[in-house]
Amino acid sequence: MMNLAHLHLLLNHFPIIGTMIAVALFLLSFVGKNTDLRRASYIIFAGIALLSIPTFMSGYTAEAWIQNGKDVSQVLIDRHKGSAMLSFWFMEFTGAFALVGLWQSQKTSRPANWNVAVVFLLSLLTVGLMARTGNTGGDIHHAELRGDNELLVNGKVVEGPIGSIASRFEPSPDKFMNAMVFSKWWWTFMMILHYMGLILIVATVGFLDLRIMGFMKQVPIRPVHEFIPWGMLGLGINVLTGMLGFIGQPNNYIFKEDFWMKILCLMLLGLNVALFYMTDVFEGVENVGAGEDAPIFAKLVAGTSLFLWFAVITFGRFIQFSFDTFKIN
Amino acid sequence: MAVPQILQTIEQTGISTWIRESDSVFGFYFFLTLHGIGMSLVVGGNLIIDLRILGFAQALPLKPLKRLFTLMWGGLILNVLTGIALFTAYPTKESTNIDFYVKLTFVALGVIAMKKVSDRVFGDLSLSEESMLARGQALAKWSLLFWFLAVTAGRLLSETAIYDTYGHLAGG
Numbered sequence: 001m002m003n004l005a006h007l008h009l010l011l012n013h014f015p016i017i018g019t020m021i022a023v024a025l026f027l028l029s030f031v032g033k034n035t036d037l038r039r040a041s042y043i044i045f046a047g048i049a050l051l052s053i054p055t056f057m058s059g060y061t062a063e064a065w066i067q068n069g070k071d072v073s074q075v076l077i078d079r080h081k082g083s084a085m086l087s088f089w090f091m092e093f094t095g096a097f098a099l100v101g102l103w104q105s106q107k108t109s110r111p112a113n114w115n116v117a118v119v120f121l122l123s124l125l126t127v128g129l130m131a132r133t134g135n136t137g138g139d140i141h142h143a144e145l146r147g148d149n150e151l152l153v154n155g156k157v158v159e160g161p162i163g164s165i166a167s168r169f170e171p172s173p174d175k176f177m178n179a180m181v182f183s184k185w186w187w188t189f190m191m192i193l194h195y196m197g198l199i200l201i202v203a204t205v206g207f208l209d210l211r212i213m214g215f216m217k218q219v220p221i222r223p224v225h226e227f228i229p230w231g232m233l234g235l236g237i238n239v240l241t242g243m244l245g246f247i248g249q250p251n252n253y254i255f256k257e258d259f260w261m262k263i264l265c266l267m268l269l270g271l272n273v274a275l276f277y278m279t280d281v282f283e284g285v286e287n288v289g290a291g292e293d294a295p296i297f298a299k300l301v302a303g304t305s306l307f308l309w310f311a312v313i314t315f316g317r318f319i320q321f322s323f324d325t326f327k328i329n
Numbered sequence: 330m331a332v333p334q335i336l337q338t339i340e341q342t343g344i345s346t347w348i349r350e351s352d353s354v355f356g357f358y359f360f361l362t363l364h365g366i367g368m369s370l371v372v373g374g375n376l377i378i379d380l381r382i383l384g385f386a387q388a389l390p391l392k393p394l395k396r397l398f399t400l401m402w403g404g405l406i407l408n409v410l411t412g413i414a415l416f417t418a419y420p421t422k423e424s425t426n427i428d429f430y431v432k433l434t435f436v437a438l439g440v441i442a443m444k445k446v447s448d449r450v451f452g453d454l455s456l457s458e459e460s461m462l463a464r465g466q467a468l469a470k471w472s473l474l475f476w477f478l479a480v481t482a483g484r485l486l487s488e489t490a491i492y493d494t495y496g497h498l499a500g501g
Contacts (some may be wrong), residue, residue, distance in 0.1 A: 184488055185488070188484065188485060188488045191484055192480070192481050192484045192485075195480055195484055196477070196480065198365075198369065199368070199369055199372050199373050199376060199480065200376070202369040202370075202373045203369070203372070203373030203374070203376045203377050204377070206369070206373060207373075207377055207397075215396075216393055216394075216396050216397070218390070218392075218393035218396075219389065219390060219393045219394070220388075220389075220390075222388065223386050223387075223388035223389035223390075224386075224389060226385070226386040226388065226389065227377065227380070227385070227386055230376075230380070230385075290390070290393075310366065313362065313365055313366060313369070314362050317358055317361055317362040317365055318354070318358050318362065320358065321354075321356075321357075321358035
């Protein structure tokens with residue numbers, strides 16, 4: 001029977017292979033300064049950054065399942081977790097700068113040079129770190145990968161030359177977790193920022209969605225769209241604070257249906273955004289003027305966005321209320 | 330601290346007990362969720378108008394934004410109603426917490442700023458946009474500050490509570 005450990009095994013391929021594909025397209029885009037390839041790579045970076053969120057989170061459920069009565073090394077699990085923490089944050093920053101670049105492309109047909117340089121550096125580091133994460137994950141339960149080499153000697157991992165360098169930068173999962181919960185005031189500060197991010201998103205994205213749906217028709221759509229960077233800032237704040245909060249208390253979340261429903265709604269919102277910008281929906285609403293109506297399909301996309309954001313708020317609020325839904329057999 | 334007996338009386342009513350202890354999805358967390366949505370409407374609407382007054386998205390015409398006040402007042406009404414429900418569930422917890430009064434103060438100041446923006450900036454739509462914007466510069470900044478502080482104070486409520494219910498200390 002499928003469980004959340006299967007979810008991790010399914011999802012973990014996307015960040016590893018996805019970043020390789022995105023980096024390949026990105027590097028190819030320098031040949032002849034191909035803006036289409038660059039845009040495609042940026043879209044993949046942003047999409048993979050979003051998908052890395054449930055991938056990372058499901059790692060904790062996979063850990064809970066694999067530890068249940070199984071003979072696995074906690075040292076190898078912690079090694080993989082530390083590697084995942086590092087590669088995850090690099091992936092999120094790569095995705096964030098890719099989103100900024102996509103926004104810049106709307107205005108000037110291509111990202112700014114500084115943005116390209118930052119994405120170049122971050123993406124190369126990320127693809128390497130993701131490969132390391134995949135490797136350390138495989139080491140947990142696939143002894144055939146190690147060949148004749150003993151990975152654990154006296155309870156410590158024997159790293160290769162690259163692993164020795166990488167492991168110096170990988171955080172200790174326990175220390176990272178404790179750093180998030182060492183003070184209730186730090187926790188509260190993170191949650192205050194999470195609320196602020198929520199307000200930024202609902203205000204800006206909500207305003208755009210309502211206008212597209214037909215509210216406040218006296219306003220042309222293009223200037224409403226100018227508020228979206230504030231929404232992107234709110235999203236960045238919430239991914240940061242949400243993930244830090246998750247790392248601090250993973251067991252408060254991973255066994256709850258409401259939590260996974262919130263994450264699912266966030267992934268569906270990602271698809272909704274892709275539908276909005278990557279098809280002709282955005283082109284159809286961009287030049288809708290004062291007094292004019294947006295196309296029906298655009299209204300449907302906007303309405304879906306509004307519904308999903310309120311679902312995110314509702315499921316998020318109910319996490320505290322709900323009891324554990326998933327049990328480890 | 331001497332806690333008024335009336336608070337225990339409120340907590341012992343059927344409505345208070347139901348909101349506080351019910352396993353129904355329409356219990357305490359339902360009201361809390363609606364309170365959060367109301368907050369998003371009020372503070373979110375103020376954010377859009379204040380940012381516009383302060384010069385962001387200058388291509389956005391100012392006058393039509395008057396319609397946002399409908400959403401904002403609606404959100405405020407929602408928050409008053411859900412706030413009463415939440416207070417009814419935990420009257421001791423809230424009324425013995427100084428942060429609760431701090432929050433209400435900043436909410437009141439935010440609402441006053443919102444009303445002043447509505448009257449002073451959007452009161453006379455025959456004015457030019459430049460004149461309207463000039464009337465709201467200081468108000469917009471204060472509004473942003475008050476709502477930021479109101480949200481912060483609201484979020485701090487659970488951490489600063491002394492009592493959970495009458496006679497029971499928080500975290501005990």
